[in-house]
Amino acid sequence: MAKVLTPRSESYSQWYNDLVLKADLAENSAVRGCMVIKPYGYAIWEKMQAQLDKMFKETGHENAYFPIFIPKSFFSKEADHVEGFAKECAVVTHYRLMNNPDGDGVVVDPEAKLEEELIVRPTSETIIWNTYKNWIQSYRDLPIKCNQWANVVRWEMRTRLFLRTAEFLWQEGHTAHSTKAEAIEETETMINVYAKFAEEFMGVPVIQGFKTASERFAGALETYTIEALMQDGKALQSGTSHFLGQNFAKAFDVKFASKEGKEDYVWATSWGVSTRLMGALIMAHSDDHGLVLPPKLAPYQVVIVPIYRKDEELEKIKVVAENIKSKLGAKGVDVKFDFSDNRKPGWKFAQYELKGVPVRLAIGPRDIENGTVEVARRDNLTKETVSIEGIDEYISTLLDEIQESIYNKALEFRAENTRSVDTYDEFKKVLDDKGGFVFAHWDGTEETEKRIKDETKATIRCIPLDQPDEDGIDMVSGKPSKKRVIFARAY
RNA sequence: CGGGGUGUAGCGCAGCCCGGUUAGCGCACCUGGUUUGGGACCAGGGGGUCCCAGGUUCGAAUCCUGGUACCCCGACCA
Structure with a gap:
């Protein structure tokens, strides 16, 4: 049989690229970092969408749509949020073109400068919370549970088909609640929906857990994640669900009157999965002959x-x-x-x-x-x-x-590539030789986390939800630890 | 943003170093025929602003200058 794909053993990333192109899933476009999703690839995405959409509706959500453009000023209202996204925003500054007075082609009409620049949404918390402000007065208006299917833009330095593109398709759920407990419950419900979808429909086993503070979504108090393991031993964050506390309600002044007649800020969540799931699907199952679809x-x-x-x-x-x-x-x-x-x-x-x-x-x-x-x-x-x-x-x-x-098969692969280690030397050796998920003790400090990342390129993928407590000591600092966390090199 | 690479037919490439007929090759495409249980074959045919601009030259795909686009590696990546 003639080979059309670079074998995985030779170059995993080349194999991935070949496969996406040759299986007619997607291709690079004329626009830097943006892909064209071809009909066969899009058909898979539509199947994902249809199933997820069904699951969202079954859990009480409705679809809505918010603008692609967000006034710049909205971003400055939540400090962590702007810091997280500022470096990768596309900005609209003008609204009109004109014939080039010096000759050929068209130029931006300098007369048509916008009073306030518009940001092409990298995510929609700000515009949505600005909108929710008008929708919410009383506890009777809550909860609001909206989802939108949309495209977003993040100006990434380096892109890869499906895994990281400047523009990508996703869904983002944004919910508003009258109590903290209800918001947390929502956050958990949705990470469960994602896990169920990944496992039952994509055939990709995932581990659920919390992100560490440094890996959290910009503006979240807690980020839940599902982490999948790819065939090359690298982890792929496949979906996240965020408990946003009252941060966005405070930033956009969204208050409600409780049953007891008291005024309080609304509790928020947001959650999303993207066309990155296509990358997970491809890398989890496929072989040197091509794609393997569930x-x-x-x-x-x-x-x-x-x-x-x-x-x-x-x-x-x-x-x-x-x-x-x-x-x-x-x-x-x-x-x-x-x-x-x-x-x-x-x-x-x-x-x-x-x-x-x-x-x-x-x-x-x-x-x-x-x-x-x-x-x-x-x-x-x-x-x-x-x-x-x-x-x-x-x-x-x-x-x-x-x-x-x-x-x-994927579950077996993950089991074979999940290890527990107790020393830093062993940790480094496992990462270099085999990759995979590594369970290790961590003292809970950002310093240690950063040091490990700088020295090994491994990050804490999550603090797993179902991991039993276990006394131990941090492999780097020697400080006490109550639980193992999962490290891996990641996409 | 740093390093490297590449722009020649729809796709993949050769030619460039050392300037000189009508710019080639494979795949794909079209026509006809033979084929069809793991990527068929024969014959014929069509398809090119050689990335852009400027320069050197009798002559530029080829040399020089500038630009531009994309890809790869790194840094970055809620």
């Missing part, structure tokens, strides 16, 4: 490839294929029947492997004669010949099995 997110779960010499043969195959397609369709399985005649079967096999289609059916004259069909699994590349009788049942069971198997 059935629940594949644009189509099954592709049928006909094998024939004569047109009469194709006609017979078409009848069988269309029949299978409609039976599977009735079970909610999307099938692509590729009877295009400009490619040979071998080419199609390779192509659909590259694109990660979970199940491939090949039907030829031999199968027509025997009443069979060849079933190939993308995840483990096995093939078998199956009777056409009851094929719809067989496939739909197989898809469930593949979904589960992909998750288990």
Whole structure:
């Protein structure tokens, strides 16, 4: 088989790049750091969106939409927030172009300068809290639980397709509550939604935990995260949910009258996942042949490839294929029947492997004669010949099995690449030799965290929620620690 | 922002060092035919402001100057 991808063992990042391009997921655009998401890639994103959107609605959220532009002054209202985002903002200063008086092309009309510059949103807390101020007077107006699907812009120095782009697509939930407890509960509910989505739909096991103060969202009191492990041993932050306390309510003066007639500031949360999830999906499962998609997110779960010499043969195959397609369709399985005649079967096999289609059916004259069909699994590349009788049942069971198997494989990989260490030497050795998640004691200080980051490039991915208390000593400072945290090198 | 690299057909590249016919090659594309159970083959065909601007020269894809775009590595990354 001809190789079209750089093998993972040779260069993981090159492999990733090749795969995104060759599987037709996305490509670089004419605009620095911005990508074009191609139809096949976007179809996967749409599946993610549809499922997440459903889960958001099931947990009581509504969709809304807020402007892409935010007045500059809004950013100065919350000190930590502006500090976190100031360095990567795109700014609109003018609103009109004119013909170049010196010759060709157009120039910005200097007359058309904005009174106040507009920031292209890097995130929407400020504009949303400015809006919420008008929506909230009483506890009866609460909670407000809005989500928006949007694009945001962060002017990153260095970008990578899906993992970090200057513009990206995401959803951001912004909720307002009358009590601290309710806001915290909301924050936890949403990180649970994300974890469930990652595991059950993407087939990516994640660890839930708190971010340390230095890794927190700008303006948050607590940031919950889900952390996934990629095949190269690096961690990927895959979703975050923030408890914002009353910071934004105070910054935008959003108060409500309680049942008892007292005035108080509103409690806030925000939470988001982005097209970065596409990166997680790709890196968690795919191999040197291409993408491996979990059935629940594949644009189509099954592709049928006909094998024939004569047109009469194709006609017979078409009848069988269309029949299978409609039976599977009735079970909610999307099938692509590729009877295009400009490619040979071998080419199609390779192509659909590259694109990660979970199940491939090949039907030829031999199968027509025997009443069979060849079933190939993308995840483990096995093939078998199956009777056409009851094929719809067989496939739909197989898809469930593949979904589960992909998750288990990733879970196993994570287990093999998760280690507990007690000394700094061992810590460095593990990071250099193997990578992965490293559980170690930490004294809770920012100094130690920073020192470890500077010396090893490993960061504290999170303070895991379900980690039992355990007395120990910090591997660097020797100070006491009550619990292990997770370190890793990360994307 | 620092270091490196690359801009030549839709894509991937050669040619440039050492200036000189009509700028090549592979893939893709179009036509015809033979093929089709793991990336087919033959024949024919179409497609180029050689990134931009200026300079040197009888002559520039090639040399010089400036610009610009993108990619990679690093720093940065809520």
